[in-house]
Amino acid sequence: MEEKIYPCLENFIELATGHDYISVCREIVADLDTPLTLYHKLAAEEEFSFLLESLEGGERWGRYSFIGYRPALTFCQRHNEVVIKCGEESETIKTRDPLPELAKVIEKMRPARVAGLPDFYGGAVGFFSFETVKAFENIPHTVACDVDGADAWFMIPGILLVHDNLRHSLSLLCLVKVGKSRSDAEKLASIYDDALSELDEVVRRIRQPLNWVAPPKMEEPLTFVSNMSQAEYQEMVSKAVNYVEAGDLIQVVLAQRFKCLQSLDPTAIYRALRLINPSPYMFHFNFSGERLIGSSPELLVRKDGRRVAVRPIAGTRPRGVDAAADQELEEELLADPKEVAEHVMLVDLGRNDIGRVAQYGRVQVEELMKVERYSHVMHIVSHVEGELRADLDMFDTFRACYPAGTVSGAPKVRALEIIDELEPTRRGPYAGAVGYFGFSGDMDFAITIRTVTVKDGISYFQAGAGIVADSKPEMEYQETINKASAMRRALELAAQGW
Secondary structure (H helix, E strand, O other), X not given: OOXXXXXXXXXXXXXXXXXXXXXXXXXXXXOOOOHHHHHHHHOOOXXXXXXXXXXXXXXXXXXXXXXXXXXXXXXXXXXXXXXXXXXXXXXXXXXXXXXXXXXXXXXXXXXXXXXXXXXXXXXXXXXXXXXXXXXXXXXXXOOEOOOOOOXXXXXXXXXXXXXXXXXXXXXXXXXEEOHHHOOOXXXXXXXXXXXXXXXXXXXXXXXXXXXXXXXXXXXXXXXXXXXXXXXXXXXXXXXXXXXXXXXXXXXXXXXXXXXXXXXXXXXXXXXXXXXXXXXXXXXXXXXXXXXXXXXXXXXXXXXXXXXXXXXXXXXXXXXXXXXXXXXXXXXXXXXXXXHHHHHHHHHHHHHHHHHOOEEEEEEEEEEEEEEEXXXXXXXXXXXXXXXXXXXXXXXXXXXXXXXXXXXXXXOHHHHHHHHHHHOOEOOOOOOOEEEEEEOOOOEEEEEOOXXXXXXXXXXXXXXXXXXXXXOOHHHHHHHHHHHHHHHHHHHHHHOOOO
C-alpha cells in the first residue's frame, strides 16, 4: 500500500483562503499494531487523550477505532461555568446549557473538508454527566454532590488517528491553524511542513517497540463499598413502586454506586474490561487525570447524514453456563410479560424522542426485540430510525434524546424528578453520554453504562434497574449486582498485575 498525504501543498494554500483550520492527513499501513498498542505508544502519558473502539453487535470488531491527544481545544463545564482553553487562551462563560457554546466552538474550528479524509476527521470528543439534563428540563437539583467531577468534558484533538480494521490502514491527522497567514504563501508552506514533521514524529513513535510494563500485582483483595445498603436500595424500590401505583409514572430506573478504594492502573482496567466485556462502545478517556473507562452496549443517539437513530436496550437476564442454558434464558426473557412490556414502552419512548426532530411520518422501528448477548448478561434490543428535519442539526437531535429513557424512565421528566428525590448522590457520568460531535455535522453517542470513573485514585461504577408496578425489590437489587459484575471483575483482573 502506497503512503498518501492529503492535501498537497498547492491544495493546502488554496484551502487556506477560506478556512482558519485545515487537517493534514498521512495514510500508512497499520497491520502490526492494535488500537490499544497505538494508544499506549502515543497517548497514554498525555494529559488529555482518548481511545474509542467498537465491538459491533457483541460479535465482531467494528471497522474504525479512534485515538486522539494533544488537544487544540478543551471544553469543561463545572457548576454552571464553562471553561474553554485554546492554546494559551482561556475563556470562562457562565451558563447552565453547554450545547450552544459547544456548537460555537465546533463552527469556529471546523476545518476544510479535504478529499480523501475519513468520514470522522475530527470534532469535539468527550462526555456529558447525567445531570446535564437539568440544562434542558426544569428538574430539581437537590441530590448531594460527593464526587466533584466535571459536568461535561470535551476535547478537539490536535492529533487524531483513525485505524481502519478492515483495510489495516491508519490515517494520521494533524489539525493546523492557518490564522492570519492565509495570504502569505511562504508562511503557509512553513505551516504545512511543520504539520508533516509532526506526522513524521507520530510515525517514528509508532514504529518503536511497545514498552509496556505491567503494574505490580496487588496482594490484598479489593475493597468495594456501595453508596447504600441492600435494605436501603430495596426501600428505594418500594417507594418507586408506590409512585407507579399512584399513577405518577410507568417506570423509573434506580441505580446504586460502588467504589473501589484501592488505586489501580487505568490502562489495566481498560484492558480487563475490553477482554471480559467487549461491547459496541469501548472507550478510555483521560481528562487531566479524570478518567472514564467503559464498555457500553447501548447507543444513545446517532446522526449519519440526515438519518438519526436510537437503539433502546431493556430486559435483562444473566448469561447461562452453556449454550443450552443461554437459549433457555433467552426464551424465558422474551416470554416474561414484565420485561416485554417494559421494553415496548421504551421503544415507544425512543420513537417519541426521534419524532421530536424527525420529518413527520418518517420514524420507523427497523428492528424489534432482538436478544443480544454480552459477557455477563443478555438484553432485549430494538432499533428506531428517522429522517431529520431540514431545519435541525446534531445538537437539536442530542437535546431531544437526552437522557435515554432506558436509564431514566417514563414519562421521562417525572422519572427524573423521582431519581433526584430517591437516589442519595449525583450520578455524574453514569447514565449520561459519551461520544463525539463531528466537524462533518454527524455525531455518535453511547449511554455511559458499564463504565468505571477514576478520580483521585478511587474507581467508581454504577448499575441500575427499571422499576415498574410489579417489581420485586430483592430481584431489582440482584439485577444491579448482575450488571455491575463486569466492572467489578475488570477491577479485580486489573489488580492481578497483567
